[in-house]
Amino acid sequence: MNKIKIIIVEDDEILARVLYAELTDAGFKVLQAFDGEAGLALARSEHPDLVLLDLILPKKYGFEVLEELKKSPDTKDIPVIILTLLGEDEDIKRGLELGANDYIVKSSHAVAEIIEKIKNFFAKKFNPQIEQEEK
Amino acid sequence: MVDPIRKILSIILPIIITGALLIVVVMHFYVSYVFRIAININALSSNSAKMQDIGWFVGIIDLFVVFLTVSVSLVFFFITMRRLKEFFAADIEKYLLAIESSSNHIIITDSNGLILYANKGAEKMTGYTFQEMVGNTPRLWGALMSGEFYKNLWQTIKYDRNVFCGEVKNRRKNQEEYFTLAHISPMIDKYNNLIGFVATEEDITDHKQVEKELDDARVATRNILEDLQMERENLSQAKSRDDAILSSIGDGLIAVDRDGTIIMMNGVAENMFGCGSGEFLGKKFYEAFGSEDERGDLVPREKREFSVTLTVGKKNVVTSADAYYYIRKDGTRFPVAFTASPIIFNDQIIGAINIFRDIATEKELDRLKSEFVSLASHQLRTPLTGISWTVDLFLRKEKLPEKQRKYLKDIRLSADRLNILVELLLSISRIESGRVGVVPESVDLVEFIKNDLRGCSMLFEKKKLTSVFTNHPEKLIAIIDKSLFDYIFQNILSNAINYTPKGGMVEIVLKIKEDSALLVISDTGIGIPKEAQTRIFEKFFRASNAVMAKPDGTGLGLYIAREAVKLLGGKIWYESNEGGGAVFYVEFPLAVKSLQGKVGLIPLKMFAHK
Numbered sequence: 001m002n003k004i005k006i007i008i009v010e011d012d013e014i015l016a017r018v019l020y021a022e023l024t025d026a027g028f029k030v031l032q033a034f035d036g037e038a039g040l041a042l043a044r045s046e047h048p049d050l051v052l053l054d055l056i057l058p059k060k061y062g063f064e065v066l067e068e069l070k071k072s073p074d075t076k077d078i079p080v081i082i083l084t085l086l087g088e089d090e091d092i093k094r095g096l097e098l099g100a101n102d103y104i105v106k107s108s109h110a111v112a113e114i115i116e117k118i119k120n121f122f123a124k125k126f127n128p129q130i131e132q133e134e135k
Numbered sequence: 136m137v138d139p140i141r142k143i144l145s146i147i148l149p150i151i152i153t154g155a156l157l158i159v160v161v162m163h164f165y166v167s168y169v170f171r172i173a174i175n176i177n178a179l180s181s182n183s184a185k186m187q188d189i190g191w192f193v194g195i196i197d198l199f200v201v202f203l204t205v206s207v208s209l210v211f212f213f214i215t216m217r218r219l220k221e222f223f224a225a226d227i228e229k230y231l232l233a234i235e236s237s238s239n240h241i242i243i244t245d246s247n248g249l250i251l252y253a254n255k256g257a258e259k260m261t262g263y264t265f266q267e268m269v270g271n272t273p274r275l276w277g278a279l280m281s282g283e284f285y286k287n288l289w290q291t292i293k294y295d296r297n298v299f300c301g302e303v304k305n306r307r308k309n310q311e312e313y314f315t316l317a318h319i320s321p322m323i324d325k326y327n328n329l330i331g332f333v334a335t336e337e338d339i340t341d342h343k344q345v346e347k348e349l350d351d352a353r354v355a356t357r358n359i360l361e362d363l364q365m366e367r368e369n370l371s372q373a374k375s376r377d378d379a380i381l382s383s384i385g386d387g388l389i390a391v392d393r394d395g396t397i398i399m400m401n402g403v404a405e406n407m408f409g410c411g412s413g414e415f416l417g418k419k420f421y422e423a424f425g426s427e428d429e430r431g432d433l434v435p436r437e438k439r440e441f442s443v444t445l446t447v448g449k450k451n452v453v454t455s456a457d458a459y460y461y462i463r464k465d466g467t468r469f470p471v472a473f474t475a476s477p478i479i480f481n482d483q484i485i486g487a488i489n490i491f492r493d494i495a496t497e498k499e500l501d502r503l504k505s506e507f508v509s510l511a512s513h514q515l516r517t518p519l520t521g522i523s524w525t526v527d528l529f530l531r532k533e534k535l536p537e538k539q540r541k542y543l544k545d546i547r548l549s550a551d552r553l554n555i556l557v558e559l560l561l562s563i564s565r566i567e568s569g570r571v572g573v574v575p576e577s578v579d580l581v582e583f584i585k586n587d588l589r590g591c592s593m594l595f596e597k598k599k600l601t602s603v604f605t606n607h608p609e610k611l612i613a614i615i616d617k618s619l620f621d622y623i624f625q626n627i628l629s630n631a632i633n634y635t636p637k638g639g640m641v642e643i644v645l646k647i648k649e650d651s652a653l654l655v656i657s658d659t660g661i662g663i664p665k666e667a668q669t670r671i672f673e674k675f676f677r678a679s680n681a682v683m684a685k686p687d688g689t690g691l692g693l694y695i696a697r698e699a700v701k702l703l704g705g706k707i708w709y710e711s712n713e714g715g716g717a718v719f720y721v722e723f724p725l726a727v728k729s730l731q732g733k734v735g736l737i738p739l740k741m742f743a744h745k
Contacts, residue, residue: 012517018525022531025532056513089572089735107516107520110524111527
């Protein structure tokens with residue numbers, strides 16, 4: 001079975017590096033982009049299983065990237081989890097409205113928790129029973 | 136016409152009669168003479184003796200007739216004379232009568248002023264009889280004027296021989312004073328001798344009284360007019376002053392009457408709207424300028440500030456809460472903060488007044504401030520997260536000696552604390568900018584608290600503290616903002632844990648009090664010193680004993696907790712003695728009101744299950 005492919009769009013190199021290391025160690029195939037435009041291009045070309053999308057990004061804001069991904073029939077089914085530092089309810093609401101699957105407030109979580117969350121996301125995705133059980 | 140004819144007839148007739156009689160007598164003598172000759176002729180011719188006898192007889196009768204005729208004519212002569220005399224005397228008598236019966240006071244004196252004559256008017260006016268007056272001078276009733284006056288009087292009439300005319304004050308016999316208008320004229324005979332004076336006086340007391348009253352009335356009227364004038368000046372001065380005060384208000388001011396017609400608008404307001412001086416006056420406010428909300432939708436007329444304020448029977452003072460814009464004459468808009476109040480006069484709303492200011496700068500500042508805070512906290516949190524995550528990665532990947540792991544954990548802990556501080560500051564910024572909303576939802580608080588207590592059981596164990604939560608209803612369903620309640624509860628609970636020494640006890644009580652819920656958290660901790668008690672909810676304030684017990688506290692927890700309680704519409708208070716533990720009370724409505732807001736508080740993360 002092919003590795004699950006995740007694109008990290010995160011401009012802070014250190015955060016990106018930690019996420020990259022953790023997710024790779026967790027068994028995912030990880031690709032990186034450090035600005036909005038590169039992230040969008042990468043997502044279009046690579047068709048990942050998940051995009052971890054920061055909001056405040058150079059060149060193109062996370063929301064714009066999200067909007068464009070969801071606009072195109074080619075990329076609209078790629079799941080997106082928003083990575084944010086703001087934790088403003090409005091941002092989260094807007095992100096979910098634009099079609100994001102979930103959100104993670106970075107500073108509120110230890111990195112292990114985030115990895116756990118991503119693992120859970122795929123577990124639910126590939127085994128909807130888990131979701132059922134949780135409900 | 137009849138009287139003069141009769142008068143003339145009464146004089147002429149006796150003259151005619153007298154004349155006629157005298158003519159008769161003369162004629163008689165003539166006839167008698169002729170007759171006698173005739174007789175004598177006859178007698179000569181005939182019977183003369185007889186004739187002589189008849190002559191005697193005729194002579195006697197003739198004499199008798201003549202005597203009678205002369206007597207009668209004498210009588211008529213006298214009658215004529217009397218009538219003539221009467222005719223000429225009538226005018227003088229009339230003058231005398233006129234003088235006598237004049238209501239004016241008329242006296243005649245000699246050249247020394249001694250009274251010779253006084254009419255009835257003078258008697259009546261002075262109250263003295265003529266007898267009393269004769270031989271006296273008019274000093275009897277006069278002499279009330281100044282010496283100068285009399286000197287001038289005598290000079291005029293006696294030496295200058297002119298008529299004196301003037302007002303004189305006199306006194307009647309009964310001591311009553313009265314005023315007269317006196318005319319005193321010298322009487323000069325044909326030899327140019329001064330023979331006396333004639334004085335007429337007219338009582339003008341009533342006239343003077345009327346004049347005085349008129350004068351008084353005139354003075355009073357003038358006083359009233361002066362008062363009015365002064366009042367008007369004062370009023371206009373007061374009005375100018377009020378106008379000056381109003382126009383000096385640095386904020387925009389618009390006043391409307393009962394119908395919403397603009398009756399006043401100061402220059403600041405006119406500048407803000409970009410209209411000419413007085414251009415909006417007389418227009419309805421809703422025709423003069425429009426107003427919009429944030430999204431650019433026009434505010435309907437019935438929801439406009441003036442409409443609400445002018446609502447009959449209410450004294451609505453309207454203050455702008457949300458974004459509110461006025462539209463300038465050129466169609467552009469500006470954000471305003473206003474206060475519109477009804478103008479109450481005699482318990483009636485006679486209009487409304489709106490004071491407003493352009494808050495564009497403030498809005499911009501506000502935006503910059505919240506932008507700064509969120510940017511700053513973002514900038515701070517990114518490296519902090521970097522530290523935490525890298526440490527996490529380090530700890531996970533590298534097999535390190537225990538000592539080094541300890542160091543890394545210390546770094547991680549410090550980064551966490553810094554992170555919490557940033558979050559608290561962000562929370563404060565959110566609260567203070569009024570952006571925190573309240574989202575009520577149904578929560579069983581008993582279950583909620585039990586869950587929280589389970590989540591921090593580790594903390595209790597670590598400090599060997601006992602937690603008690605037994606005094607509560609089986610269920611307490613409240614409509615509340617979960618995150619705000621959680622924030623408040625965690626805050627007080629973590630204080631109780633932090634400031635209670637090992638082996639202590641923390642008790643939580645929850646009860647219903649009418650339509651409120653009361654949460655009581657008591658501990659056996661260090662308590663709050665008396666001098667700190669009034670300041671415990673202040674931002675950054677920490678009691679001295681708290682600093683000793685826990686040096687790394689922020690002094691922000693209770694401040695935010697109190698603000699959160701306020702958002703729920705509740706209140707928070709405590710009882711405490713230093714060293715004797717503390718009891719915190721939080722009372723809040725069972726159904727809190729929803730409040731529109733952009734953000735929530737950043738949740739505290741003291742409990743593992745969160």
